Amino acid sequence: MKHWKKWSAEEQEQRITAALKDNINYNHNICLGIPASRLDPTVFPDKASFLKDAPLLRCYAQNPNHIGCHTLGESEPFFKGTQEIERETIELLSVDFFRAEENSCDGYIAGGGTEANIQAIWIYRNYFAREHAAQPGQVGLLCSRDTHYSMAKAANLLQLPLYEVQTHENNRSLDNADMDKQLIKARKEGIRYMIVVANMGTTMFGSVDDPSVYTEGLHRHRFPFRMHVDGAFGGFIYPTSEPESTLTFANADVSSITLDAHKMLQAPYGTGIFLARKGLMQYVLTEEATYVNGHDITLSGSRSGTNAVAIWMILVTYGPFGWLEKINKLLYRTTWLCGELDKMNVRYYRHARMNIVTIDANCISPEIATSFGLVPDTHGNTPAWYKIVVMDHVELDHLQQFLKSSRTFNS
DSSP: OOSOOOOOHHHHHHHHHHHHHHBOOTTTSOOOSOSOOSOOTTTSOSSOGGGGGOHHHHHHHHOOBOOSOTTSSOOOTTBHHHHHHHHHHHHHIIIIITOOOTTOEEEEEESSHHHHHHHHHHHHHHHHHHHHOOOTTSEEEEEETTSOTHHHHHHHHHTOOEEEEOBOTTTOOBOHHHHHHHHHHHHHTTOOEEEEEEEBSOTTTOOBOOHHHHHHHHHHTTOOEEEEEEETTGGGTHHHHOTTOSSSTTSTTEEEEEEETTTTTOOOSSOEEEEEETTSGGGGOBTTOTTSTTOBOSSSOSOBHHHHHHHHHHHHHHHHHHHHHHHHHHHHHHHHHHHHHHHTTOOEEOOTTSSEEEEEGGGSOHHHHHHTTOEESOSSSOOSEEEEEOOTTOOHHHHHHHHHHHTTSOO
């Protein structure tokens, strides 16, 4: 590990305190021009005694705005202290999680995985338009049928035709024959360039795509492409459980990666992460944002710097070995559950390196699924699957209670 290490609470306190001193302090600095301030002290007292020992809450009170992308250079100087923590977090994740060369990636803390996915697709649409003179209707979006709905949202917003590749029912792997079918269809419909999204842990199944299936198909059909990896769920699990993953920046075909810190990292909601190779963010530079130092280059614009501090705190509290232990604990619980389901002859899908177990809906009653908070694959029709996500709060005792309640149902 080049950047990721464990920090004590005292070291974190000193680092965050120093960062906040480099930010504007509205109580002590005169600043007349920016439409920002601390949290309203009438509602959120900034002198409360408990803030002394709560550096993250002090960040919330001081309310840093991280508009822009701080890995690119110039940014608003009012919040330079916490911006530096965001830069450190992006570098740590790019290098130590996703095997990038040092100083080879840009990125920012987004509002969630959906935003980060749209950011990637927006970049590549503009890339093909600028570098290949692609016209409207010539750029397509390729993904699997198990991909998160944010791809459909991105296709709608950016007016891109969406091509979904079927997956095999038994192992959720990409169907090569259907890949060819979708690419032949795209060519007939005038598509000349493709944005492809590979999954690192699908929302419903936790399945992981083999990116070579996409790249071989795209080369076979002679489509220039850019690949984005949606690791919104699996990004904080799979690189740890599968160190030889090809869904990293060590794979030359991968251009960008999404993570969600508010899932496995248990950060506050609204903490997605977007990572991209250098040279790509500029394709979405909003030149009209002239009053922003460095201009704006993100989908969200203004965003909370505190969320970046929260991610950094979690990462350095655990360190790489603490995180490895946490992930292995969750994987152990997941494996235990699967062993019990095997004894009951219950049909399910589980990727061996992930912590999602998706159970055939025919094997369990809707009442049991509802009482234990299982999530169906659809709320509008009869579900085909229910999923269990073994998060930190899901203990073996809880799983045992579920199994006992399920024994009287179909298998």
